């Protein structure tokens with residue numbers, strides 16, 4: 668039941684956008700007004716969340732660690748798992764962001780006969796997530812050819828590598844195949860794994876269906892139902908240079924693609940997709956574990972009025988002496 672609601676929402680958006688892509692007034696709305704509104708929502712929402720995170724309290728040093736801490740020079744420390752300086756933090760962050768290192772350690776707990784708790788390797792999620800994110804990045808960079816004139820050389824180079832299988836015309840791009848396969852895998856595991864299905868929310872399915880919708884309409888446009896790419900480029904360049912014009916010939920499928928992309932952008936800052944920005948601001952990741960070597964003062968600390976032992980002894984000096992208790996200062 669949970670996947671059905673988001674699926675119907677996406678299908679309804681697709682239907683509306685397809686219909687809207689055929690009428691002059693709604694084409695203006697979908698082709699110009701909606702993308703601007705979505706980008707504005709994205710930028711405002713993204714900045715708002717990042718600024719709020721940056722302002723949130725961080726009274727303690729709380730990096731997550733899982734290796735030998737830096738101590739004596741002759742004890743080998745684990746400088747990536749337990750970074751003690753900026754170099755370690757940067758390396759750990761880079762490996763996390765580029766290679767999803769912590770996901771690589773994903774293991775699976777099962778109860779076997781006995782009963783016996785068994786931990787097994789599970790690298791599929793790591794592979795699926797990595798394949799999806801990297802393909803998405805390549806696809807987004809490829810779209811620069813629609814927004815930049817002349818097309819940057821690296822985009823052309825990337826396309827040559829991506830299409831090296833030289834299958835069909837236009838050439839089949841590996842990232843298109845990989846992104847669909849990865850998204851289907853990510854969806855499949857939510858359907859087939861009982862525990863995962865139980866904790867999955869509407870929004871988990873929504874994000875996956877939305878991305879699948881975008882990718883599938885893009886693929887349909889590239890390989891099956893050609894759209895007027897000149898017209899799309901004219902629209903895209905118009906949007907980024909703030910002088911939008913609506914070309915007449917672009918087909919309705921393009922408006923479905925663009926509407927779904929706009930929905931993704933508008934939805935992004937209010938969803939779990941914000942992990943893209945959050946990873947950089949995560950104190951469990953971006954701090955060095957050096958709290959034994961360096962004193963970190965809580966920024967909220969205000970001067971506290973203390974009553975030292977010496978002062979206390981002085982105050983009760985006579986009473987302590989009369990009761991026969993020892994004094995530090997006679």
Ligand code: HEM
Nearest residue numbers: 806809810813840843881882885886888889899903928931
């Ligand atoms: C999150 C953003 C987007 C994603 C994930 C996405 C995804 C895709 C994918 C997977 C394809 C298939 C071909 C390829 O891989 O190049 C595609 C094609 C296409 N996309 Fe997008 N897209 C996005 C944004 C946009 C935007 C903003 C526009 C236009 C303003 C656009 C216009 C097109 C067009 C015209 C094609 C067909 C290209 C061709 O015929 O070679 N896309 N898109």
